[in-house]
Amino acid sequence: MNPVSETYVSNHPQPNHIFPLDFESVQDVVPDSHTWNSPLNMFNIDESSKHVIRSVALPVIDLDDPNALELLGDACQTWGVFQVMNHGVPLNLIKNIESESRRLFSLPTEQKLKAVRLPGEVSGYGLAHISKFFPKKMWSESFCILGSPVEQARKLWPDQDEADYSKFCEVIEEYRNEMKKLSERLMCLMLSSLGINTEDPNWTGSSSTGEQKDTLSLLQLNSYPVCPDPNRAMGLGPHTDSPFFTVVHQTGPGLHVHRNQVGWVEVPPLQNALTIHIGDLFTVLSNGRFMSCVHRAAVNQTRHRLSVVYLHGPPMDVKVSPLMKLVDPDHPPLYRSVTWKEFLDIKAKNFDKALDQLIQTVELGEDGKYIA
């Protein structure tokens, strides 16, 4: 079994955390199961104000800018989120993934349910994986793709022309390839901003079996149907992403990021920009220099919103630890090492406190090395 699937199986997701609301049948009331009215008390966020800030400018980085490296390093250390322009992903490919996602989510509910994610599986249609951490259901549906999309696509478009599902699969594969290229470029830039030379092939550590493996790439398509009462519903609850980072394309406003002392800030849907969220494993790797960014998705009353999220992480069984170059007598290693697979287990049990579980106290030994 795939190691990501193993993690999901061992954490027993319940079917009620998989099935989205049948949005086709919703009239003009948000059902109680989807009404978010009590404070969540997560991530130490002060929820006394519901106000979303639109006047604070998030970092926008043109990758062709000669100062891109510096700007990017600064954005990762202050915000943990930024937008990139001139990222090299063909704009027609972004339009194509948008229209393929729209085609998928506009299928009749019963058709989408044919590709439902089974308990313990990663790929398929359903509520986002984080659903189980919240007391109320989210106003969204998602489609997660790990590995080949063919099997799921055949379930969605079974009786028709092969062109129906093969177009979907082609676009998914092409988009994922472009995301992989962009992510590798961003990873190099982010590490360079920390003074790390990525030409050293061992910078991420080695897998437990000693072999070099491919980084894992996961794609998640999210759909946020129009909502009769957006102030009482939540598209996607507050969370941090687990991998090194995620690359998000959104079709309209709705993404909010949280910054301490500032509050919830809207990420504007800039034309031709992609949004990058620093994830938990980068916090570990950078020894706390880059902090993962808490974000959520709101819904609205008039526009069906979509987002496409690419998760860029290390191979599942590679140990991620604070980079040696970022550790010195003034900066002890804050986190113990962890693989992505182990971290998903920790997150499944501790959600917003997952990173805290990795914090370690160390002492400097006589040989100048830290002892946990």
Ligand SMILES: O=C(O)CCC(=O)C(=O)O
């Ligand atoms: O829809 C969005 O803009 C955000 C989606 C997201 O955060 C996620 O899928 O992890």
Ligand SMILES: [Fe+2]
């Ligand atoms: Fe996210």
